[in-house]
Amino acid sequence: xxxxxxxxxxxxxxxxxxxxxxxxxxxxxxxxxxxxxxxxxxxxxxxxxxxxxxxxxxxxxxxxxxxxxxxxxxxxxxxxxxxxxxxxxxxxxxxxxxxxxxxxxxxxxxxxxxxxxxxxxxxxxxxxxxxxxxxxxxxxxxxxxxxxxxxxxxxxxxxxxxxxxxxxxxxxxxxxxxxxxxxxxxxxxxxxxxxxxxxxxxxxxxxxxxxxxxxxxxxxxxxxxxxxxxxxxxxxxxxxxxxxxxxxxxxxxxxxxxxxxxxxxxxxxxxxxxxxxxxxxxxxxxxxxxxxxxxxxxxxxxxxxxxxxxxxxxx
Amino acid sequence: xxxxxxxxxxxxxxxxxxxxxxxxxxxxxxxxxxxxxxxxxxxxxxxxxxxxxxxxxxxxxxxxxxxxxxxxxxxxxxxxxxxxxxxxxxxxxxxxxxxxxxxxxxxxxxxxxxxxxxxxxxxxxxxxxxxxxxxxxxxxxxxxxxxxxxxxxxxxxxxxxxxxxxxxxxxxxxxxxxxxxxxxxxxxxxxxxxxxxxxxxxxxxxxxxxxxxxxxxxxxxxxxxxxxxxxxxxxxxxxxxxxxxxxxxxxxxxxxxxxxxxxxxxxxxxxxxxxxxxxxxxxxxxxxxxxxxxxxxxx
Numbered sequence: 001x002x003x004x005x006x007x008x009x010x011x012x013x014x015x016x017x018x019x020x021x022x023x024x025x026x027x028x029x030x031x032x033x034x035x036x037x038x039x040x041x042x043x044x045x046x047x048x049x050x051x052x053x054x055x056x057x058x059x060x061x062x063x064x065x066x067x068x069x070x071x072x073x074x075x076x077x078x079x080x081x082x083x084x085x086x087x088x089x090x091x092x093x094x095x096x097x098x099x100x101x102x103x104x105x106x107x108x109x110x111x112x113x114x115x116x117x118x119x120x121x122x123x124x125x126x127x128x129x130x131x132x133x134x135x136x137x138x139x140x141x142x143x144x145x146x147x148x149x150x151x152x153x154x155x156x157x158x159x160x161x162x163x164x165x166x167x168x169x170x171x172x173x174x175x176x177x178x179x180x181x182x183x184x185x186x187x188x189x190x191x192x193x194x195x196x197x198x199x200x201x202x203x204x205x206x207x208x209x210x211x212x213x214x215x216x217x218x219x220x221x222x223x224x225x226x227x228x229x230x231x232x233x234x235x236x237x238x239x240x241x242x243x244x245x246x247x248x249x250x251x252x253x254x255x256x257x258x259x260x261x262x263x264x265x266x267x268x269x270x271x272x273x274x275x276x277x278x279x280x281x282x283x284x285x286x287x288x289x290x291x292x293x294x295x296x297x298x299x300x301x302x303x304x305x306x307x308x309x310x311x312x313x314x315x
Numbered sequence: 316x317x318x319x320x321x322x323x324x325x326x327x328x329x330x331x332x333x334x335x336x337x338x339x340x341x342x343x344x345x346x347x348x349x350x351x352x353x354x355x356x357x358x359x360x361x362x363x364x365x366x367x368x369x370x371x372x373x374x375x376x377x378x379x380x381x382x383x384x385x386x387x388x389x390x391x392x393x394x395x396x397x398x399x400x401x402x403x404x405x406x407x408x409x410x411x412x413x414x415x416x417x418x419x420x421x422x423x424x425x426x427x428x429x430x431x432x433x434x435x436x437x438x439x440x441x442x443x444x445x446x447x448x449x450x451x452x453x454x455x456x457x458x459x460x461x462x463x464x465x466x467x468x469x470x471x472x473x474x475x476x477x478x479x480x481x482x483x484x485x486x487x488x489x490x491x492x493x494x495x496x497x498x499x500x501x502x503x504x505x506x507x508x509x510x511x512x513x514x515x516x517x518x519x520x521x522x523x524x525x526x527x528x529x530x531x532x533x534x535x536x537x538x539x540x541x542x543x544x545x546x547x548x549x550x551x552x553x554x555x556x557x558x559x560x561x562x563x564x565x566x567x568x569x570x571x572x573x574x575x576x577x578x579x580x581x582x583x584x585x586x587x588x589x590x591x592x593x594x595x596x597x598x599x600x601x602x603x604x605x606x607x608x609x610x611x612x613x614x
Binding site: 098106287296 | 342347348350407410411414416418419420422423424426427428429430431434435437438441442549552556585587588590591594597598601602
């Protein structure tokens with residue numbers, strides 16, 4: 001019973017991290033129409049920045065400064081924002097599918113750096129001993145995870161509230177206007193490039209935050225936490241839940257990660273270890289099919305975007 | 316060293332070119348970035364492996380590491396891969412187009428399809444590496460400091476042949492001309508009575524065929540694995556965009572340049588960063604000349 005409970009707590013903590021990632025993507029794709037195929041890359045920048053700054057000193061690695069947790073979180077967001085600004089300045093004026101190709105490449109580049117820059121990232125060995133805030137207050141891992149779950153609920157609620165606020169503000173309306181009709185928006189004097197860049201950077205910053213919160217929870221970071229498949233899973237979450245709707249994004253994160261975890265359990269139960277590769281393939285095929293079928297038969301997702309009509313419009 | 320890197324670059328570039336041709340065609344005619352394209356390289360390679368398992372790679376002839384059997388396998392695999400790429404359009408992309416989905420939604424779907432296809436191959440063959448043939452090939456010194464494998468020369472010659480045939484097809488054949496018309500302006504093409512369905516079908520058949528050819532010969536130098544295609548995806552995109560989308564000579568020149576750049580890069584940099592090279596090239600092109608080397612500026 002305790003095993004199930006502690007697994008559930010672990011599962012929910014991961015889902016909440018994914019909620020932040022998916023909401024970040026939702027800002028970019030759902031509200032602005034920007035195709036970001038490098039989600040895992042921005043997530044990794046946040047995770048690694050936090051790890052390098054806060055991990056306990058290790059003579060084999062540069063970095064590992066053992067700085068306070070909060071410094072790591074803030075720096076993770078700042079560094080991700082800076083990286084997103086640089087990347088955005090180069091790529092944001094590209095038309096849709098070229099942006100997809102470019103961000104896809106950036107995701108791969110970031111993974112290459114994490115695999116090859118051994119003196120900073122520990123390559124495939126990763127970085128260990130990343131501190132957990134307030135860990136001394138708790139005596140058992142389960143009670144700490146429960147605390148972290150409550151903390152994550154608060155963070156997700158805060159992110160959700162803030163996003164809903166800015167999206168219903170004039171700024172958010174401009175984003176949707178650009179998504180629907182770029183020419184019309186610019187004829188009203190709004191600079192599409194500038195707004196798209198803002199949305200791209202803000203969304204990526206949330207991904208960086210998610211990365212830092214994830215490595216805090218796991219206490220360890222390696223390139224295998226940020227495989228390209230993760231980008232795809234986050235998209236599946238957004239499409240399944242309903243892009244353009246933050247509650248949809250969160251439901252999607254829960255549903256898709258639920259499918260992933262449940263199929264993982266089923267595979268480990270019924271597929272012999274000698275066929276582990278095939279078992280993992282089944283999991284990926286399931287997620288791929290979910291996305292394609294969703295696009296074909298329920299393109300709005302489980303709960304799609306609410307259609308908002310101006311109250312000044314006379315019917 | 317540099318001479319050898321240039322030579323190797325031309326030969327890997329030939330394979331990249333073959334992959335880039337189909338991608339360039341679909342980018343131009345279907346108007347979306349088909350991330351599933353690279354999987355048809357892998358599918359082609361494995362289909363040929365299936366054929367080779369039955370009939371064998373053939374006895375090595377004329378210094379090559381394989382006989383006519385592998386060529387037959389490559390041909391069968393490529394035709395089948397072409398058909399499969401058309402079926403994927405019928406199953407996924409056409410319904411999406413008909414429902415009026417934006418082109419970026421097709422990109423999402425292509426990513427999903429790519430994952431499904433690649434992992435079906437993993438399901439059947441696992442993650443192990445396979446070889447068509449165990450023949451060992453020795454490089455032939457043709458200039459001081461420049462060795463080539465007979466297989467590489469063959470691949471380059473085959474690429475040139477395929478490109479010439481395709482060029483003639485696009486220039487003189489009715490469907491080929493219709494394809495170019497669709498690429499220019501789909502609406503105008505329809506007004507002129509071009510049968511869109513048959514153009515779309517031909518486009519997918521050619522694109523899958525060329526991709527599979529690239530896959531088979533990539534698997535020949537030296538091995539097959541499930542990431543064979545997806546590892547080449549960025550190179551192929553870079554080549555297609557570098558040369559100018561929709562331009563056949565552009566795709567070939569783009570492919571050769573990407574191949575050469577990758578091999579020169581290995582001389583000066585950590586090989587771990589090799590996959591980044593085509594991407595950096597791509598960024599540079601998108602920044603400096605978005606229409607590509609031989610592409611025309613769209614109005």
